[in-house]
Amino acid sequence: MVLARLIPYALVGLFAGYLYHTATQFEFHRRGSTLGPDFWPKLLLGLVIAICLYEIARIVLFRGRRGEASGVLQEMVEESEAKHGGGYVHVEARSPWVLVAGIALTAFYVWVILRLGFFLATLLYVFAFIALGGYRRWVVNGAVSLVGTLAMMFFFMKVVYVSLPIGEEPFAQLTFWLMRVMGIR
Amino acid sequence: MDVILAQLATGFVAVFAPANLGALTVGLVLGLLVAVLPGLTLVMGVVLALPFTYTMDVTAAIILLTAMYVSGTYAGAWTSILFRVPGEPIDVPLLWDGYAMARQGHAAKALGWTLVAAGVGGLTAATVMVLLAHPVARIALTFSTPEYFAIIFFGLASVASLGGGSLANALISLFAGLLIATVGVDDTYGAHRFTFGVRILSDGIDYLVVMVGAFGLGEVFTRMEQRFKSAPLESASAVSTRLPSLREMGAIKGTFARGTFLGIVVGLVPGAGATVASFLSYGIEAQYGRRKEQMGSGLPEGIVAPQTAATSSVGGAMIPLITMGIPGSGATAIILGAFLLHGLQPGPQVFETSSHIVYAVFASIFVAVVGMCLIGYFAVRYLVRVLELPEVIVSAYVIMCCILGAFAARNNITDVWLVVLFGVVGYLCERFRFPIAPLVLGVILGPLAETNFMTTMISFNNDWTIFFTRPISGTIMALAVGSLVYPVFRYLRRRARLAAT
Numbered sequence: 301m302v303l304a305r306l307i308p309y310a311l312v313g314l315f316a317g318y319l320y321h322t323a324t325q326f327e328f329h330r331r332g333s334t335l336g337p338d339f340w341p342k343l344l345l346g347l348v349i350a351i352c353l354y355e356i357a358r359i360v361l362f363r364g365r366r367g368e369a370s371g372v373l374q375e376m377v378e379e380s381e382a383k384h385g386g387g388y389v390h391v392e393a394r395s396p397w398v399l400v401a402g403i404a405l406t407a408f409y410v411w412v413i414l415r416l417g418f419f420l421a422t423l424l425y426v427f428a429f430i431a432l433g434g435y436r437r438w439v440v441n442g443a444v445s446l447v448g449t450l451a452m453m454f455f456f457m458k459v460v461y462v463s464l465p466i467g468e469e470p471f472a473q474l475t476f477w478l479m480r481v482m483g484i485r
Numbered sequence: 486m487d488v489i490l491a492q493l494a495t496g497f498v499a500v501f502a503p504a505n506l507g508a509l510t511v512g513l514v515l516g517l518l519v520a521v522l523p524g525l526t527l528v529m530g531v532v533l534a535l536p537f538t539y540t541m542d543v544t545a546a547i548i549l550l551t552a553m554y555v556s557g558t559y560a561g562a563w564t565s566i567l568f569r570v571p572g573e574p575i576d577v578p579l580l581w582d583g584y585a586m587a588r589q590g591h592a593a594k595a596l597g598w599t600l601v602a603a604g605v606g607g608l609t610a611a612t613v614m615v616l617l618a619h620p621v622a623r624i625a626l627t628f629s630t631p632e633y634f635a636i637i638f639f640g641l642a643s644v645a646s647l648g649g650g651s652l653a654n655a656l657i658s659l660f661a662g663l664l665i666a667t668v669g670v671d672d673t674y675g676a677h678r679f680t681f682g683v684r685i686l687s688d689g690i691d692y693l694v695v696m697v698g699a700f701g702l703g704e705v706f707t708r709m710e711q712r713f714k715s716a717p718l719e720s721a722s723a724v725s726t727r728l729p730s731l732r733e734m735g736a737i738k739g740t741f742a743r744g745t746f747l748g749i750v751v752g753l754v755p756g757a758g759a760t761v762a763s764f765l766s767y768g769i770e771a772q773y774g775r776r777k778e779q780m781g782s783g784l785p786e787g788i789v790a791p792q793t794a795a796t797s798s799v800g801g802a803m804i805p806l807i808t809m810g811i812p813g814s815g816a817t818a819i820i821l822g823a824f825l826l827h828g829l830q831p832g833p834q835v836f837e838t839s840s841h842i843v844y845a846v847f848a849s850i851f852v853a854v855v856g857m858c859l860i861g862y863f864a865v866r867y868l869v870r871v872l873e874l875p876e877v878i879v880s881a882y883v884i885m886c887c888i889l890g891a892f893a894a895r896n897n898i899t900d901v902w903l904v905v906l907f908g909v910v911g912y913l914c915e916r917f918r919f920p921i922a923p924l925v926l927g928v929i930l931g932p933l934a935e936t937n938f939m940t941t942m943i944s945f946n947n948d949w950t951i952f953f954t955r956p957i958s959g960t961i962m963a964l965a966v967g968s969l970v971y972p973v974f975r976y977l978r979r980r981a982r983l984a985a986t
Contacts, residue, residue, distance in 0.1 A: 308917045312657060319664070319679065328676035335942050337671035337678060340935045344660045344667075351653050351660075399710040403909060406702070406884060410901050426881045433713055433877030444878055452885060460540050462893040 305359050313352030320345040401432055417467025417475040422449045450478075457484045489619060496844030499544060500852050508545040509849055512552030513856050517868055519553065520560035520573055522879060525704075527557035527573055527759075528815040528922075532700045533883060535693065535823055536890030543827035544842050548849040550823055551803075554816040555607060555850060556857040558759045558795040562599040562788075563861075563869055567592060567724060570872075575759045575795045578767035582780065582787025589783050593727035598788040600726055600861050601734060602744070606793030607854035609745045610752070610800025615847050618836075622808040625833040630944065631951050633809075634937035635958035637930050639965040640755030640811050644923050646968045647754070647761050654919045662927020663934065665690050673939070685899045692822060692928045694891055698904040699921045700815075701887040703911015705880045710912075713876040724866040729785065740770060740786045744793030751794065752801020758814030759795040766794030800850065807831050807843055811930070815922050818929050 323345060326338045409425040416424075426445040435441055456462040457479065466475040479485075499505060512534070519530030531553050538546035561576035566583035579599065586595040628636075641663075645655035668679045669689030680686040734741070744766045751762035770790035771780040780787050798814070805811045810831040812818035824831050835843055860868075891904040914921050945951040953959045 308919075322679060322681075326676045326678060328671070328674040333947065335939060335947065337674045337676040340938065341664060341667045341678060344664050348657055348660045348664075351657055355653050394710050395712050396710060398712060399706060399912075402706060402709045403905075403912075406905055406908070410888070410898070410905055413901075414898060422885065426885065429881045429884065430877050433709065433880065435875055435877050445881075448882055448885070452882075452889065456889060456893065460537065460893065462889070463896060464889075464892075465898075 302359060306356060309352040309355045309359070313349055313356070316345045316348040316352065320349065398432060398434075402429065405429060405432060414465050415468050415471070417471045418464035419449060419453055419475055419478055420467065420471055421465075422452065450482075453478065454482050454484075458482060489615065492840055492844040493615060493848055495841060496846075496848030497852070499841065499845035500548065500849045504542065505545050505548050505845065505849070508541065508549040509552045509853060509856065512549035513556045513853060513860055515549075516553035516556030517560040517857070517860060517864075518871055520557045520576075521564055521868055521871055522874070522876075525879065525883065526700075527554065527561075527575070528819065529700045529704055529883075530557060531816050531819045532696050533886045533890065535819055535826075536697075536886070536893050538823060539826065539893060543824070543829055544845050546823055546827060547820060547842070547846050548853075550816075550820050551799075551846055551849055552853040552856075554820065555796070555799050555853040556860075557816070558799060559599065559603040559792070559857055559861065560868065562603075562792060563596065563724075563865055564872065566595045566599065566788075567869060568872070573760075575763045575791075578763050578791035579788060581767070582782070582784050585781065585783035586785075586788070591783070593725045594729065595783075595788060596724075596726040596861075596865060597728040598785045599792045600858055601729060602741070602789040602792035603796040603861075604854060604858045605741050606745045606748055606795070606797035607799065607857070608851065610749050610797035611847070611850045611854060612800075613749050614800035614803050614850070617804055618808055618843075618847070621804055622833040622836050625809050628809075628833075628957070630937045630941045631955050631958040632961070634934060634941055635952055635961035635965065636755065636805075636809060636811055637934045637937065638952075639961050639968070640805075641923070641926065641930060641934070642965040643754055643968045644926050646972050650918050650920045652969075652972050654917075655923050658914065658919045658921065659923035659927045662695075662924040662929075663931040665695060665924075665928050666692070666931025667935065672936075685897070690903065690928070691894065691900065692925070693826070693894055694900050694903045695907050695928045696819060696822065696925050697887045697890050698907025699911035699914065699925060701883060701911075702904060702908025703915060703921065705883050705887075706908055706912035707915045708876065708880060710916075713880065724869060726862050726865055728862075733785070737786050737789060740774065740789045741793055743769065744790045745797045748794035748797030749801040752798035752814065753804055755805050755811045758802065758816070759798045762794040762798040763791040766790040796854070803846075803850070807835065807846070808833060810933070812926065815925070818926050821929060 320342060323338045323341045326336070328337055330336050405425065405428055409421055413421040415421075423445055426449060427441055430441045430445065431438075453464065456464055466472045500509065515530060515534060516527070519525045520527060531550055534550060534553055538549055541549070557573070558575060561571055561573035562579045562583060564570045565576040565579040566587050569580060569584045571577045571580060583595045583599065586592070586598075641659055645659050646652060664679075666689075668686055670676070670680075670687050671678055677687060747766045747769065748759075748762045751765060752758070767780075767787065767790050770786050771777055774780065774786055774790075776784055776786060802812070802814045802817045806817045806821055808831075810821065812821045821831060829835070829839060829842065887904055887908070888901055891900045892898070894900060911921055913919075914924065941951060942949070951958075952962050
């Protein structure tokens with residue numbers, strides 16, 4: 301438990317330390333006694349490291365027995381919820397694999413969009429995302445994915461004039477055909 | 486005064502131009518929908534709408550986003566009252582009396598009270614905003630870099646100290662945001678900072694990418710891990726709105742006045758927003774109100790206090806945004822982003838250079854409040870039906886909008902990769918309870934903070950005490966330090982009280 305609370309601060313602190321080291325390597329010509337472009341980032345990184353060290357010390361020394369200073373809103377919410385009852389659903393069950401799959405799917409979509417083109421990549425992505433989210437009405441999913449993707453394509457290319465990826469051959473032919481049908485030049 | 490009224494009148498004419506009126510209507514409806522849908526927050530909605538405004542005229546773009554901001558503070562109340570599901574964190578206090586009133590069979594009346602409260606709070610705050618903006622801008626014209634840095638420091642300090650979660654985490658988030666803003670080639674020395682040899686990073690990281698990723702994608706990833714499980718909806722009787730009578734309203738005029746005043750003041754504080762206003766107003770009513778013992782049992786005061794404060798905070802938050810270019814809340818941070826995207830820097834000079842845009846935006850807030858109330862009155866029964874939409878479908882299109890928004894800005898796929906990266910960062914922030922608002926505000930205000938700090942240091946021979954010795958900057962710095970120390974003081978006092986008992 302203590303370790304789990306320590307890890308975020310340790311990682312952030314270490315990363316800040318690495319960035320601090322990087323900031324000492326900035327190349328520039330110092331002008332007299334004026335502060336250089338490294339001053340501001342070093343100041344911020346120093347503060348991040350100090351806070352992380354403080355939090356690590358607090359967790360190690362007091363093992364979470366003592367609370368921590370929190371934002372005023374947090375205290376107001378806690379006090380009010382204690383008095384009147386809360387309004388949020390605190391979901392305990394988490395599905396980390398669904399999350400990992402969702403992130404991977406999104407990253408894959410970004411990678412594939414230049415190859416398949418906006419329409420095909422988005423249609424497949426939206427369908428897969430909705431299925432991954434646990435929605436099992438396949439026909440509705442298919443219809444929503446198709447109609448939504450076509451609507452997005454029409455809006456962005458025809459109304460907002462954004463040049464969406466058309467994809468590589470042979471997928472580009474499908475995009476061109478859809479553009480012709482929609483009257484997009 | 487005459488000049489202000491004349492310019493406001495011109496602003497109203499501009500608002501009723503078809504393009505601007507269309508943008509306003511779209512903004513109102515989107516704001517209402519975003520506020521109703523659980524999993525979509527007001528700030529997230531405004532972020533998602535921002536890319537759609539790229540090709541719009543600046544006035545229409547700001548009107549659309551401002552209308553979303555106004556109506557987003559209102560519609561979440563419907564789901565709080567009818568289904569016990571707060572659409573926004575702002576609406577949590579509305580559960581306690583609003584839902585209780587609905588359970589007593591007076592749901593229509595509860596909806597009527599929220600409508601009147603939002604209308605009164607919104608219109609009063611808009612009036613105060615118009616009256617105060619010009620004098621504040623005149624004062625701001627006398628400011629130099631130490632004062633500007635002090636104000637930005639105050640804003641950043643208060644977003645950390647007033648927000649949710651631990652103060653240490655909020656500060657880490659804030660510094661991370663300020664650091665992200667330093668990425669790229671430094672303006673003064675031409676030094677490459679944290680670019681790691683990657684060419685695209687030399688141009689810096691666009692705050693839009695951070696906002697869209699952290700607020701939009703991050704939230705969807707968080708909900709995805711929870712498999713989009715929302716609170717089960719309780720059945721509501723036929724949805725309609727019944728307005729309170731003038732006599733009923735007169736009986737709690739003090740609550741209206743207190744809520745509106747608090748909302749404007751909280752909105753004025755850079756970094757605090759509608760959520761703080763709503764909770765604070767309910768808390769004060771529960772502590773000092775005439776019927777404080779009965780709060781939570783379905784009193785109109787328990788609805789009016791948070792709703793007036795939430796909606797009136799919009800007018801308050803627009804004042805520092807327009808007059809000094811400093812956002813007073815998460816949503817105004819994005820509206821500031823929209824101003825900058827369209828090449829307009831809010832600040833005291835904006836009244837000289839672009840007063841027609843400023844007054845059109847001011848006028849649009851009046852029209853938006855009225856429009857919001859009309860749509861709320863006639864369309865509530867239809868708008869709450871969006872709750873029946875499966876959240877996973879909405880989320881799929883939220884991701885779509887995030888990705889397309891990032892791509893549309895510069896037609897660059899690297900920006901899309903950065904959005905996904907910041908989506909993961911946003912998720913990690915949520916997961917490990919590092920608030921996102923300070924991160925985003927840090928990215929937006931970072932360049933301004935650094936420029937004003939460095940210029941002051943150069944102008945005053947590296948004498949950092951100048952921030953504390955000049956009267957205005959000293960006072961603001963003292964307030965900022967006070968806002969940072971206050972949560973620590975509260976914590977120590979609470980610990981001492983616990984130890985004593």
